Amino acid sequence: MSGTLTIEAKKVYRQPIGSIKVIKAQRHNLKNLNLAIPTGVMVGLTGVSGSGKSSLIEEIISQHEGKIVLIDQSPVGANKRGCLATYVGVFDKIRQLFAQKHRMHPSFFSYNSHGGCVLCKGVGFIEMDMNFLGDVKIKCENCGGTRYKNKFLRYQYRGKNIVEVLAMTAAEVGQFFDNPEISKATNLLQEVGLDYMEMGQTLDTLSGGESQRLKLSSRLQNQGEFYILDEPTSGLHFADVAKLLKLLNRLVDNGNTILVIEHNLDV
Ligand SMILES: [Zn+2]
Structure with a gap:
């Protein structure tokens, strides 16, 4: 009874099927960064606050406009009448x-x-x-x-x-x-x-974690997409983190790419 909860790590790793490139990223504090992000796998990007994670996300989205889907914990839909x-x-x-x-x-x-x-x-x-x-x-x-x-x-x-x-x-x-x-x-x-x-x-009463999972629910059938999740586990209970990871793995198994920006190294 150590009280420690664990999520089992994968034993076999997936192989990338390609990559998307970020060329000469100079936004904010990025210094001419060139980067190839493997696709068809789950990629983690981590770093301390202020290290340029958010700038890099903005840069990836602007260099690959229309091809990247950002999924976060913000409320689903602006309409408070929607359920x-x-x-x-x-x-x-x-x-x-x-x-x-x-x-x-x-x-x-x-x-x-x-x-x-x-x-x-x-x-x-x-x-x-x-x-x-x-x-x-x-x-x-x-x-x-x-x-x-x-x-x-x-x-x-x-x-x-x-x-x-x-x-x-x-x-x-x-x-x-x-x-x-x-x-x-x-x-x-x-x-x-x-x-x-x-x-x-109503959708405005959902927690951040629920909003995030609801957005993912509409993507479960999709293939070949590139998702960015910015700090997806922040504020989530352990059980919700486990649920989220299961979902993300499923999306990748369907042939999607997931870039997770995360400061929580346990994930
Ligand atoms: Zn009434």
Whole structure:
């Protein structure tokens, strides 16, 4: 019981399939740096703060514009009305299923459209400026935080209304609908370890680690891409680091390249 947690290191290393070059990088404190970064493998770039890691990332991106995908822990999407179901592309399908069953227009099952509460406009809370306290969110008294007009909540699909469906986790939604289009998306969430999240959870409430994994979930099927992850483990719990590493390895096994900028040498 030493209390030490470990992640087993790879026994066999992958071989690069090519390289991308950085030529005469001079950005900020870089001094005419020439570099060939192997592709088809996971590459680690490490160094103390101020050693030029960020400058090098900027340089790689500018020398290979449009070919590099940067994945970080910043929030997914700037829209606070967006939820997990929207991001993974299943909300349309869910609304459609409700609409077909009740012979109504799908927009009545959207909180961003005709289905939305008129007082909070489908947000579920009212934001108030409390001067010294800053902005305070107060649950909308009209819809009770459901975001929907009450009259649409009597329409059910397999015994649940739209609010109850959005309150289910991704794993539950996948089973509940038993629909290939929906399962495909919820399976991807399961693979990145996010299937415990509620489908209606808004994207601005995700942690940095969750945002990062959600972004990766949409990339799992891709091949031949070059990803840069800047300090991907910062702020993550050990279990989340393990999940992340598994995902990154899978992306590389699919034929992608990953450049990880990391100060955490344990990773
Ligand atoms: Zn409301």
